[in-house]
Amino acid sequence: MNKTITVIPGDGIGPEVIQSAIKVLDTVASNFNHQFKYQYAKLGGVAIDEDGTPLPQETVDLSKKSDGVLLGAVGGPKWDTLPGHMRPEKGLLGIRKALNLYANLRPVTAYKALIDASTLKREVVEDVDLMIVRELTGGLYFGEPSERRTEADGEAVVDTLYYKKSEIERIVRQAFELARLRRKKVTSVDKANVLESSRLWREVAEAIGKEYPDIELEHMLVDNAAMQLIRNPKQFDVVVTENMFGDILSDEASMLTGSLGMLPSASVSGDGPGLYEPIHGSAPDIAGQNKANPLATISSVAMLLRYSFEMIEEADAVDQAVTEVLEAGYRTGDIAQQGEQVLTTEEMTEKVIERIQLVVTN
Ligand SMILES: NC(=O)C1=CN([C@@H]2O[C@H](COP(=O)(O)OP(=O)(O)OC[C@H]3O[C@@H](n4cnc5c(N)ncnc54)[C@H](O)[C@@H]3O)[C@@H](O)[C@H]2O)C=CC1
Numbered sequence: 524m525n526k527t528i529t530v531i532p533g534d535g536i537g538p539e540v541i542q543s544a545i546k547v548l549d550t551v552a553s554n555f556n557h558q559f560k561y562q563y564a565k566l567g568g569v570a571i572d573e574d575g576t577p578l579p580q581e582t583v584d585l586s587k588k589s590d591g592v593l594l595g596a597v598g599g600p601k602w603d604t605l606p607g608h609m610r611p612e613k614g615l616l617g618i619r620k621a622l623n624l625y626a627n628l629r630p631v632t633a634y635k636a637l638i639d640a641s642t643l644k645r646e647v648v649e650d651v652d653l654m655i656v657r658e659l660t661g662g663l664y665f666g667e668p669s670e671r672r673t674e675a676d677g678e679a680v681v682d683t684l685y686y687k688k689s690e691i692e693r694i695v696r697q698a699f700e701l702a703r704l705r706r707k708k709v710t711s712v713d714k715a716n717v718l719e720s721s722r723l724w725r726e727v728a729e730a731i732g733k734e735y736p737d738i739e740l741e742h743m744l745v746d747n748a749a750m751q752l753i754r755n756p757k758q759f760d761v762v763v764t765e766n767m768f769g770d771i772l773s774d775e776a777s778m779l780t781g782s783l784g785m786l787p788s789a790s791v792s793g794d795g796p797g798l799y800e801p802i803h804g805s806a807p808d809i810a811g812q813n814k815a816n817p818l819a820t821i822s823s824v825a826m827l828l829r830y831s832f833e834m835i836e837e838a839d840a841v842d843q844a845v846t847e848v849l850e851a852g853y854r855t856g857d858i859a860q861q862g863e864q865v866l867t868t869e870e871m872t873e874k875v876i877e878r879i880q881l882v883v884t885n
C-alpha cells in the first residue's frame with residue numbers, strides 16, 4: 524500500500540523519538556512491501572523560531588492532505604511563557620482543533636516485563652489494561668475567555684470550561700463503542716459535585732448509556748478517580764473524561780506501566796487523518812542526550828498502522844517487537860532498575876527493529 528504520513532518532530536526529545544519512529548516505519552515498509560512517503564512539517568517552538576507562529580498554515584494543509592500524522596512533542600522553557608496565542612501549546616491545541624481530533628485514546632497497558640519498574644506493588648499493576656478516552660478539542664483548554672484582566676482591585680485571570688452538549692455526546696459515545704470491544708465497562712469521570720459542565724457531562728453519559736444496555740456505566744469524581752487509579756487500577760476498563768482531567772489522569776496512569784515514556788496515543792475524529800503521538804512532552808531535561816525512551820512513540824506508530832491504515836499484521840508485529848524487547852531485558856534509563864544496563868534511544872530503537880524483522884521472518 525502507498526501511504527503519505529505528515530511527520531511533525533517538534534521540540535526537545537520530539538525529533539529524537541520521531542527518528543526512532545521513522546526507522547520503525549521504514550522497517551515495516553520494507554518487510555511488508557509498503558511505500559510510506561513522509562512529508563515533514565513544523566509545530567511549536569521550532570515553528571515560532573523559524574516562521575514566527577507555533578502553527579504554520581502549511582502544517583495544517585499538509586496534515587489534511589495525508590493519510591496520518593505522526594507527532595513527537597512540542598514546547599520548552601524558551602517558549603512556554605510567551606503570552607497569549609504564542610504559547611506553543613496553542614500550536615498543538617490548534618492542530619488538534621484544525622483536524623477535529625476530538626477523541627484522544629490513551630491505552631494504559633502494563634507489560635509483564637516492566638512490573639518491577641513500577642513503583643507500585645506487583646499485585647496492583649499486574650495485568651492492568653485500561654483505556655483513557657480524553658475529550659481533546661473542548662473543555663478548559665479551549666474555553667473563551669482565557670485571559671488576564673485588570674479589575675478595579677487589581678490583576679485577575681480567567682479560564683473557561685465550556686462544552687456544547689453535542690461535544691460531550693460524541694466523546695461519550697466513542698467510549699461506549701470502545702467498551703463494547705473490550706470488557707464492557709465505562710467509567711465517566713467528572714466533578715459533578717462542583718462544576719455545571721460536569722453535571723451536564725453526567726446527564727449526557729446517563730442518556731447515552733441507555734443506548735448501550737450491555738455496557739456497565741459508573742460515574743466517578745475526578746479526585747477519587749486519581750486515587751483509585753493508584754489504589755486499584757484493575758477496576759477500570761474505559762475511562763472517559765474532560766480534556767484537562769484526561770491529560771492529568773493519563774500522566775498519572777503512565778506510572779502503572781513504569782514510565783511516561785511508555786504511553787502512546789491516537790487522536791481521531793472518524794473523518795480525516797488521525798494524529799499519533801506519545802503522551803509525554805518534549806522533556807527538555809533529557810533532550811539532545813540520546814536518553815529518551817522511544818517506546819511510547821513506537822507504540823504510537825503501531826496505533827497509526829492499526830487505526831488509520833488498517834495494517835493489523837504490521838501493527839501486531841510492532842507491538843510484539845516492543846513486548847519482546849522488554850522481555851529480553853532491554854531498558855532505557857527511565858525503566859531501568861538499579862544495576863541494569865541502560866540503552867540509548869538509538870540502541871533501543873535498533874533492538875525493536877531487529878525484533879520486527881525476527882517477528883516477520885518467523
Ligand atoms: N504533546 C506534547 O507535545 C506535550 C508537550 N509538553 C511540553 O513539554 C515541555 C516539558 O514538559 P514537562 O512538564 O517537563 O513534561 P514532559 O512529559 O516533557 O516530561 C516529564 C518528565 O518525564 C520525562 N520523560 C518524558 N518523556 C520521556 C521519555 N520518552 N523517556 C524518558 N523520560 C521521559 C522527562 O525527562 C521529565 O522528567 C513543556 O514545554 C510542555 O508544555 C508537555 C506535555 C505534552
Ligand SMILES: CC(C)CC(=O)C(=O)O
Nearest residue numbers: 612615616664770802804
Ligand atoms: C498542551 C498540552 C495540553 C499537551 C499535553 O500535556 C497533552 O496533550 O498531554
Ligand SMILES: [Mg+2]
Nearest residue numbers: 770771774802
Ligand atoms: Mg499531557
